[in-house]
Structures are given as C-alpha cells and as structure tokens.
Amino acid sequence: MTMKRILFVCLGNICRSPLVEAVARAEFLRAGVDAKFASAGTGDYHIGHAADPRTIASAAAHGYDVSAHRARQLTGADFETYDAVLAMDQANLRNIKGVCPTQFVSRVGLFLPYAGIAAPAEVPDPYFGGSDGFERVIELARSGVRGLIARCANDA
Ligand code: 4NP
Numbered sequence: 648m649t650m651k652r653i654l655f656v657c658l659g660n661i662c663r664s665p666l667v668e669a670v671a672r673a674e675f676l677r678a679g680v681d682a683k684f685a686s687a688g689t690g691d692y693h694i695g696h697a698a699d700p701r702t703i704a705s706a707a708a709h710g711y712d713v714s715a716h717r718a719r720q721l722t723g724a725d726f727e728t729y730d731a732v733l734a735m736d737q738a739n740l741r742n743i744k745g746v747c748p749t750q751f752v753s754r755v756g757l758f759l760p761y762a763g764i765a766a767p768a769e770v771p772d773p774y775f776g777g778s779d780g781f782e783r784v785i786e787l788a789r790s791g792v793r794g795l796i797a798r799c800a801n802d803a
Contacts (some may be wrong), residue, residue, distance in 0.1 A: 651682040651799050654729040655758060657740055660688030660718040661699045663735045663770050663784050667758065669711040670788040671795065678796045686716075687725060689742040693718040699774070705781035726751035733758040736769040759787065760793030 653671065655664040664686035671684045688694075697703070698716045706713045725732060726747050732755045734740035743755050760768050770787045773780030 651731065651802070652729045653682060653684050653731045653733060653795070654725055655684070655733050655735070656689060656743055657686070657735040657770075658688055658690045658739055658772065659693045659699075659774065660686055660690075660720070661693045661696055661716075662702050662774055662781070663682055663772065663788075664688065665698045665713045665716045665718075666702055666706055666711070666781075666784050667735070667770070667788040667791065669706055669713045669716075670785070671792045674712040674789070674792045675796060675799075678800070680796050680800050681707055682799055684761060685727055687721040689721055689739050691720050694720055697710075701773070701778060702782050704735070705778065705785055711785075721746070723748070726754060731756065731761065733761055736772065759791050759794075761798075762791040763798060764791055775782050776787050 655667045657663040660735060668684045668686040675682050696718045698713045703713055734743055734757055740757055744752060747755050758770065759767055769786055773784050
C-alpha cells in the first residue's frame with residue numbers, strides 16, 4: 648500500500664475541489680487505500696470562507712461532509728508537499744502550470760484524465776448555475792475517485 652498526497656485545485660475552492668476532496672477522503676477510506684487529500688483554489692476570492700451552501704447540501708445528500716472546509720489559495724509550497732496537483736479544468740491547469748516551479752511540473756495534471764477518464768476531461772464550474780451542476784460535480788467526483796483508487800492501489 649502506497650502513501651499518496653493529492654491536492655485538488657479549482658478556482659474558488661468552495662465548490663468543485665472541496666467536493667472531490669470529501670468524496671476522495673470517504674471513498675479511499677472505504678476502499679482501504681491509504682492516501683492524504685487537500686484542496687485549494689487558484690483564485691483569492693474566497694480565502695477563509697466555508698464551502699458554498701450548495702456544495703455543503705449536495706455533499707450531505709450523498710453522505711459526504713464538507714462542513715469543516717475553509718477555502719485557501721494554492722501556494723508555492725504545495726508543489727513540494729503534494730505528489731499530485733490535480734486541476735478541475737483546463738483554465739485552472741494553465742494557471743497552476745504558470746506558477747509551478749519547473750522541477751515539479753510533472754506533478755501537475757487534469758483530475759479526470761489523471762484518474763483514467765479521458766472524456767469529459769473537465770469538471771464544469773457549477774458556481775453560476777443551478778443545483779443540477781452540483782449533482783454533476785458529485786457524479787464526476789465519484790467516477791474520478793474510483794479511477795484514482797484503482798491507480799493508487801496499482802501503484803503500491
Ligand atoms: P469552484 O467554483 O472553482 O468550483 O470553487 C467557483 C467559486 C467561485 C467563483 C467561481 C467558481 N467566483 O467567481 O467567485
């Protein structure tokens with residue numbers, strides 16, 4: 648069993664990456680695969696804020712808990728701390744690569760492809776939409792996390 652440290656990154660760190668983090672923490676535990684998770688945003692809009700109320704509600708509806716989450720911004724130290732820094736979409740991937748020290752670029756990737764899912768490659772931003780967008784994030788989080796579990800279990 649291998650120890651992995653994985654950081655999920657979106658824009659605000661109040662919708663997508665906290666949901667994926669919560670799903671990963673719960674499902675890795677259930678699968679008995681050892682790994683550590685955190686999340687961060689490329690933007691600074693919501694530093695210190697709780698997850699969006701819609702994030703908390705859709706997580707809870709599926710048995711996941713993000714109530715303790717507080718948003719933070721990606722820092723340079725994250726590239727040393729985490730084995731994988733996984734972006735929710737292409738725009739965030741570009742921004743992460745823009746601040747990532749050259750020696751750590753191989754740790755940076757898109758969450759869904761890294762998890763073995765080629766399409767869709769992105770987790771769409773649900774912030775400006777309705778609750779169906781949050782359901783879609785949960786669904787993509789669950790399939791991506793299944794792929795990550797398989798990948799981490801095989802890495803052992
Ligand atoms: P997230 O969603 O990146 O999934 O946390 C967003 C949250 C906030 C904003 C955009 C996306 N915003 O523009 O404040």
